[in-house]
Amino acid sequence: MVCSACHRLVADLDTDYFTLLGLERTYDVDGAVLRKAYLRVSRETHPDRFDASDADEAMQLNARLNEANRVLKDPVLRAEYLLELSGGQSSAENREVPQEILTYTLMTREEIEEAHAANDAGALARIRDQATARHDGTAAEIGALARRLPGDATLRGQLRDALNAMKYHQRILAALDGTDE
Amino acid sequence: MPAHEPIIGIDLGTTFSLVSFCDERGPRILRDERGEGRLPSVIGVTHGSDGKPSIAIGWSARAHAVENARATVYSIKRLIGKSLAEIEQELPFLAYAVTSGPRETIQIEIDGRRYSPEEISSAILRSLKERAAAALGVAVTKAVITVPAYFDDAQRQATRDAASAAGLEVLRILNEPTAAALAYGIGLRERAAADDPETDRQQVAGGANGHVALPMPKCSDSVPADGGEDDIDDADEQLIAVYDLGGGTFDVSILRLEDGVFEVLSTAGDTHLGGDDFDREIITLVTAEVREQFGVDVQSPTARQALRGLAESVKIRLSEAEDASLELDLGEGRLYRRVLTRGEFERRLLPLVRRTLTLCERALRDAGLRRDELTQVVLVGGSTRIPLVRAQVAEHFGKAPYTALNPDEVVALGAGVQASILSGQRSDMLLLDVTPLSLGIETMGGAVGKIILRNARIPCRAQEMFTTFMDGQTAIKIRVLQGERELAAHCRLLAEFELREIPPMPAGIPKVQVEFLIDANGILNVSAVEQRSGQRAAIQVIPNRGLTRAEVERIEQESIAFAKDDIDAHRRIDLVNQIVFDTQKAEQMLARVGSGVDGALRREIEREMASLRAMARDPSDLDALHAALDHFGKRTLPLAEAGVRTALVQGGTQMAREETTTADQRNPEE
Numbered sequence: 001m002v003c004s005a006c007h008r009l010v011a012d013l014d015t016d017y018f019t020l021l022g023l024e025r026t027y028d029v030d031g032a033v034l035r036k037a038y039l040r041v042s043r044e045t046h047p048d049r050f051d052a053s054d055a056d057e058a059m060q061l062n063a064r065l066n067e068a069n070r071v072l073k074d075p076v077l078r079a080e081y082l083l084e085l086s087g088g089q090s091s092a093e094n095r096e097v098p099q100e101i102l103t104y105t106l107m108t109r110e111e112i113e114e115a116h117a118a119n120d121a122g123a124l125a126r127i128r129d130q131a132t133a134r135h136d137g138t139a140a141e142i143g144a145l146a147r148r149l150p151g152d153a154t155l156r157g158q159l160r161d162a163l164n165a166m167k168y169h170q171r172i173l174a175a176l177d178g179t180d181e
Numbered sequence: 182m183p184a185h186e187p188i189i190g191i192d193l194g195t196t197f198s199l200v201s202f203c204d205e206r207g208p209r210i211l212r213d214e215r216g217e218g219r220l221p222s223v224i225g226v227t228h229g230s231d232g233k234p235s236i237a238i239g240w241s242a243r244a245h246a247v248e249n250a251r252a253t254v255y256s257i258k259r260l261i262g263k264s265l266a267e268i269e270q271e272l273p274f275l276a277y278a279v280t281s282g283p284r285e286t287i288q289i290e291i292d293g294r295r296y297s298p299e300e301i302s303s304a305i306l307r308s309l310k311e312r313a314a315a316a317l318g319v320a321v322t323k324a325v326i327t328v329p330a331y332f333d334d335a336q337r338q339a340t341r342d343a344a345s346a347a348g349l350e351v352l353r354i355l356n357e358p359t360a361a362a363l364a365y366g367i368g369l370r371e372r373a374a375a376d377d378p379e380t381d382r383q384q385v386a387g388g389a390n391g392h393v394a395l396p397m398p399k400c401s402d403s404v405p406a407d408g409g410e411d412d413i414d415d416a417d418e419q420l421i422a423v424y425d426l427g428g429g430t431f432d433v434s435i436l437r438l439e440d441g442v443f444e445v446l447s448t449a450g451d452t453h454l455g456g457d458d459f460d461r462e463i464i465t466l467v468t469a470e471v472r473e474q475f476g477v478d479v480q481s482p483t484a485r486q487a488l489r490g491l492a493e494s495v496k497i498r499l500s501e502a503e504d505a506s507l508e509l510d511l512g513e514g515r516l517y518r519r520v521l522t523r524g525e526f527e528r529r530l531l532p533l534v535r536r537t538l539t540l541c542e543r544a545l546r547d548a549g550l551r552r553d554e555l556t557q558v559v560l561v562g563g564s565t566r567i568p569l570v571r572a573q574v575a576e577h578f579g580k581a582p583y584t585a586l587n588p589d590e591v592v593a594l595g596a597g598v599q600a601s602i603l604s605g606q607r608s609d610m611l612l613l614d615v616t617p618l619s620l621g622i623e624t625m626g627g628a629v630g631k632i633i634l635r636n637a638r639i640p641c642r643a644q645e646m647f648t649t650f651m652d653g654q655t656a657i658k659i660r661v662l663q664g665e666r667e668l669a670a671h672c673r674l675l676a677e678f679e680l681r682e683i684p685p686m687p688a689g690i691p692k693v694q695v696e697f698l699i700d701a702n703g704i705l706n707v708s709a710v711e712q713r714s715g716q717r718a719a720i721q722v723i724p725n726r727g728l729t730r731a732e733v734e735r736i737e738q739e740s741i742a743f744a745k746d747d748i749d750a751h752r753r754i755d756l757v758n759q760i761v762f763d764t765q766k767a768e769q770m771l772a773r774v775g776s777g778v779d780g781a782l783r784r785e786i787e788r789e790m791a792s793l794r795a796m797a798r799d800p801s802d803l804d805a806l807h808a809a810l811d812h813f814g815k816r817t818l819p820l821a822e823a824g825v826r827t828a829l830v831q832g833g834t835q836m837a838r839e840e841t842t843t844a845d846q847r848n849p850e851e
Binding site for chain 1: 640
């Protein structure tokens, strides 16, 4: 990305996140390896390293690099991204969620409110255990499906469903933590 | 590397500002002729007999703050980039007049002329720029300027505008805690290597020349050879919290330091929490007690300014002493007196200090860390000298905070380090920072759709697609907000953008892709493209606060006119002080040498002395004054020689005593 002869930035803003970071395109990304790759590319391409003539391009490239790091670090976002690369539907194109998840979410939110109102720590702990189990189960399902990408349309559809459901599980946990503000 | 134009580092503080420069010897604070690094962030406007305003900056403005209360502007950093509504709670504490300007900006009114906060800040920046130029012996036009990490877009832009009006190109707006980490990081790295805190302390504190020891590797050392990243040893990793409590703002940043990379993991803060608020606890206490005892309010600008100065000095004394006495002359024989104990003061401060600790917890949570995972807690900012702050931080984090560098200077030193990184001098260090606040777009019903979350690494960008809802619609209005709340009304409206010149199409057909880029300065840039036509949509940026380009230019131009007045004012003060000093000295000499000087010479010196003193009382022609002073200096030369002879005869004691007196005379403001 940096020309060794002239120290000019030769940025290709269309490369995928894995290529940008010099990593193999796979669901299983080791956190430490990703971090080292991220720091290495940052060192080489950060806007601080370039004259004004290259600064805009470096800024764009680093914005993309930071986005790549954010996405690949997070298993759910990583699966979402791999699905996109495999030609699957995006969350904007398909927001469908099974009725069961919607019902579960509504009920759980009510239970959380009631437990808060009654100051019932035991109930909250039970809700949390259940929510965590469902969250972790969906996360495992996402991992298993993402490892089989690109797969066929059915597999990609299943992954889309699991990812859509995941949003609801994440929100329930955030509500329990009080971080959904 | 070719020689570069120097890039200076500036800490534009609420109470004090500093300027630094980093060369191969390391970063150093550039000091004034008295060796003082701090410049009070205070501006005083006075009017000459011709009615033209002249501006005093720094120590002299601060020294005359009480008698010139309505025309002395301080703590401008708390107002910059803000609207009047947002600073309402500040108003009772300001002795100068604040009014509302165009586009919800704030203006300061002095003797019928209005000044923007940017204009006031630019005067401080210009003074620092001149100091740097004098110290470095070359013109200076480029700078890294620090701001509180928690400053929003408007505050950052306003700071940049102020610099631009002072003729400074800002190469980087740098977050203060990050700057401190850069200055400290040098020490921490060496500390890890040396594993000897005492040696390190000396290295960090620097020698007599004020330099921070800083090994400067050659440029070629910086890019690791193939596989160089394998050398990264996890044992070198440091997780540090920078607790920065300054004059007006509080920031906490959590950083990971590894192999020269300073990675900010999260930041939290409050741009209205600092030493000023601690002073106000005392002010509020005194105001209430004065009302109780005498049935009057401390209302006149002069009294308010006097009380403010008193509160600040009491606060400082209570960091050393267990109690401090307060005295306020209310006129008409009314004297308010009381003793304030440290315990009493601390009880009033505690809620404020607790607020900072709550923010520390938020920063830790956002960084995904526990308190005990931190390897170091670093204290920055003058307010961290307060024993209660130190004790609370130590207790909260369960470790003694690290304070090797002067808390007043560390941010400016870090700005100098970043300047040297940008100039290409240092390539072994790299800073990766975050944006402190979430960025969002107002959606239907006044809700906020977040597009960039707080603590996202910068530069960062987000793309959003917009379309029309009416046939043939050619413009779309977008409101951009900053903040964590869910409703637009509770967030900070940064700007309204209008996407124009969209080709007329049926509703919902145009697809305008808007890119929001937060650059490495933490400042938002917006661009848009209509995807079906490939046409770039014109963006009309209507800044919600702050100055237009034309206004910045106007300030810059007017400041050139000001600059001459400023220089004259400075020169006048300097010359008059010099005359007072030289004539006193000559008088002492005449007395001491007695008959050792020729009678005719004595009479001549006495005559010139009288004439110089008369000129100093009404200094109109500065050049004539300068010439007269020069002549007097030559005339008294034989006297000085005679004085030295006498002193040698009388022994060294008197010389020593004389030096003490002259030192005092040189600092009439202290």
